[in-house]
Amino acid sequence: MRITALAGGVGGARFLRGLRRHLDSLDSLDNGPHELTVVANTGDDITLFGLRVSPDVDTLLYTLGGGIHEQQGWGRADETFAVQQELAAYGVEPQWFGLGDRDMGTHIARSMWLAQGATPSQVTERLAARWGLPGQGVRLLPMTDDLVETHVVVDEGDSERAVHFQEWWIRMQAKVPARRFVVAGMDRAAAAPGVLDAIRSADLVILPPSNPVVSIGIILLVPGVREALRGTEAPVVGVSPIVGGGPVRGHADACLAALDVEVSPAGVASLYADFLDGWLIDTADETAFAAATRSGKGPRTVALPLLMKDAAATEAMAAAAVRLGLELRP
Ligand code: GDP
Numbered sequence: 667m668r669i670t671a672l673a674g675g676v677g678g679a680r681f682l683r684g685l686r687r688h689l690d691s692l693d694s695l696d697n698g699p700h701e702l703t704v705v706a707n708t709g710d711d712i713t714l715f716g717l718r719v720s721p722d723v724d725t726l727l728y729t730l731g732g733g734i735h736e737q738q739g740w741g742r743a744d745e746t747f748a749v750q751q752e753l754a755a756y757g758v759e760p761q762w763f764g765l766g767d768r769d770m771g772t773h774i775a776r777s778m779w780l781a782q783g784a785t786p787s788q789v790t791e792r793l794a795a796r797w798g799l800p801g802q803g804v805r806l807l808p809m810t811d812d813l814v815e816t817h818v819v820v821d822e823g824d825s826e827r828a829v830h831f832q833e834w835w836i837r838m839q840a841k842v843p844a845r846r847f848v849v850a851g852m853d854r855a856a857a858a859p860g861v862l863d864a865i866r867s868a869d870l871v872i873l874p875p876s877n878p879v880v881s882i883g884i885i886l887l888v889p890g891v892r893e894a895l896r897g898t899e900a901p902v903v904g905v906s907p908i909v910g911g912g913p914v915r916g917h918a919d920a921c922l923a924a925l926d927v928e929v930s931p932a933g934v935a936s937l938y939a940d941f942l943d944g945w946l947i948d949t950a951d952e953t954a955f956a957a958a959t960r961s962g963k964g965p966r967t968v969a970l971p972l973l974m975k976d977a978a979a980t981e982a983m984a985a986a987a988v989r990l991g992l993e994l995r996p
């Protein structure tokens with residue numbers, strides 16, 4: 667089976683690690699091997715201290731490759747911050763974005779290879795080789811090889827201004843209301859090699875619990891991606907990132923508010939309405955979801971516990987997504 671997933675950082679990476687474990691257990695039973703292609707959001711990318719940082723790609727690499735700081739969800743385990751402290755001593759800004767020494771190694775390698783003329787796809791492939799992704803049957807693709815950056819338009823006095831997504835998310839903690847999101851460079855961007863084909867030729871497409879606006883929502887803006895999702899024969903199954911009426915972590919509520927979309931599994935599903943076939947929601951949201959979607963139209967929905975509190979719980983969620991996908995196969 668060929669599975670394609672669209673993912674952001676922490677939530678997506680944790681889910682996909684569980685999915686990979688589930689697929690391994692299937693491999694030992696049936697006609698595997700099962701292949702997983704992950705299309706990563708690169709709208710969060712930022713240049714800091716002359717280095718190109720790709721937070722969602724790196725979180726996916728470290729999580730799937732076994733180098734992630736587990737409690738934090740991003741960055742490297744056993745990390746130190748000597749370089750950042752030196753930069754601070756020189757008064758170099760910004761200091762609100764934490765870059766550890768080990769992590770910095772990734773950004774130096776990426777920046778060097780990009781400067782030598784490699785594309786982001788080629789760079790990601792080299793980084794993924796080090797983390798053993800091909801050996802796990804995982805292919806990691808950036809959504810585009812073009813330079814795109816998500817910016818957030820916020821109020822400033824009577825006027826407005828745009829700040830980089832990371833400045834809004836990390837420095838402002840998403841507390842300044844977002845008017846809208848704009849993705850600089852997207853109008854001239856193209857999907858990276860393999861992305862559209864991975865959606866069109868998949869047996870199953872999965873949307874893990876990633877931020878529906880600034881992670882998956884940005885991938886959906888890449889020219890051709892939404893059309894490929896509408897057109898693919900593969901069922902598209904999503905996992906709600908909203909549990910018990912709110913986000914599990916991060917600021918998805920602030921992002922949905924900017925779009926005037928309700929913070930609920932029904933609200934998130936409405937963003938995917940034109941292509942979503944299956945939808946996993948938490949049991950805590952079952953009653954509210956049924957009331958919100960009384961028409962009976964919409965994706966086939968299954969309710970189950972959706973908190974990734976440990977490896978077993980995450981694997982159970984991934985198994986439910988695959989099961990629903992198999993049921994929905996034409
Ligand atoms: P990203 O969008 O994948 O970069 O990562 P985030 O870590 O910011 O999380 C994205 C979304 O996933 C957020 O809206 C979270 O509420 C959601 N999320 C995080 N952990 C869980 C979980 O254990 N279960 C579910 N259902 N959603 C989660």
Ligand code: CA
Binds near residue numbers: 676710881
């Ligand atoms: Ca992200």
